[in-house]
Amino acid sequence: xxxxxxxxxxxxxxxxxxxxxxxxxxxxxxxxxxxx
Amino acid sequence: xxxxxxxxxxxxxxxxxxxxxxxxxxxxxxxxxxxxxxxxxxxxxxxxxxxxxxxxxxxxxxxxxxxxxxxxxxxxxxxxxxxxxxxxxxxxxxxxxxxxxxxxxxxxxxxxxxxxxxxxxxxxxxxxxxxxxxxxxxxxxxxxxxxxx
Numbered sequence: 560x561x562x563x564x565x566x567x568x569x570x571x572x573x574x575x576x577x578x579x580x581x582x583x584x585x586x587x588x589x590x591x592x593x594x595x
Numbered sequence: 596x597x598x599x600x601x602x603x604x605x606x607x608x609x610x611x612x613x614x615x616x617x618x619x620x621x622x623x624x625x626x627x628x629x630x631x632x633x634x635x636x637x638x639x640x641x642x643x644x645x646x647x648x649x650x651x652x653x654x655x656x657x658x659x660x661x662x663x664x665x666x667x668x669x670x671x672x673x674x675x676x677x678x679x680x681x682x683x684x685x686x687x688x689x690x691x692x693x694x695x696x697x698x699x700x701x702x703x704x705x706x707x708x709x710x711x712x713x714x715x716x717x718x719x720x721x722x723x724x725x726x727x728x729x730x731x732x733x734x735x736x737x738x739x740x741x742x743x744x
Contacts, residue, residue, distance in 0.1 A: 564607050566618040569625055575615040579642040585670070586642070587614035591596040591635035592621045 596635050596653060603656035613667060614639075639666055647673075661687055661694035672703055681707035698735035701726045705739075716742070 566589075567575050575586045600606055610616050619625055629638060629646075639648040648666035668683030684707060687700035705722035712718050723739040730736055 562607060562611065564601055564610050564616050566616050569617065569619045569622055572617055572625075575617045576640065576642050576644055579615045579640075582615070584613055584615050585647065585667070586640040587610060587616045588619055588629065588638040588640065589596065589616065589635070590619045590626065590629070590631045590637070592619075 600654060600656050600659050603659075606656050606659055609660055609663065613663070639663075639670065641670075657691065658694060661691035661696045664691070665696045665700055668700065668703060668707075672707055675710075677707040677710040681711065698726050698730040698733045702735045702738065 572586075572588070578584075579586050601610075626632070631638075633651060635651070635653055637648075637650040637654075638646055641647055647670040650662055650666070654662055664683045664686045668680045668687070671677075671680035671683065681704055684700040684704035687694065687696055688704060691697065701722055705719040708722060709716075709718040720742060723742065726733070726736050726739055727743055
């Protein structure tokens with residue numbers, strides 16, 4: 560069973576960027592709400 | 596993406612290994628700031644917020660993994676981290692053999708290996724020959740054709 564992706568919310572973009580700075584990771588922004 | 600691609604075990608593992616993931620629900624201001632007129636759109640950002648990759652449109656799990664490995668490889672290549680870049684490109688070539696991203700991955704794998712070993716033409720040619728032989732009609736074959744006079 561896949562471990563669920565720990566998504567951050569849209570209000571946490573700055574936190575995500577800050578967290579990425581302390582790791583070797585980059586930030587993935589997913590705009591994939593229901594089709595328009 | 597939420598019903599097929601993101602629940603896929605390999606995709607979920609890949610995202611957690613390589614990204615801090617942020618999900619943006621419908622949000623007019625953020626769509627304006629990041630210039631997103633259509634969804635699904637996926638952006639990869641550096642920690643300083645600089646955009647490094649943009650994917651528009653649905654990607655099934657296999658394609659998502661191929662495109663993301665290629666994107667991270669391209670980002671590392673541009674940052675001159677050629678060893679890490681080569682690792683991502685090699686993953687595309689080895690694990691996503693049917694992806695349309697393979698010729699591009701081979702192109703940059705050749706360049707990355709060449710940079711890692713001091714820039715000899717032989718390194719590039721051996722890898723680029725695979726593009727000429729397996730994907731002779733693609734744009735990447737045209738790019739390397741000049742080296743195979």
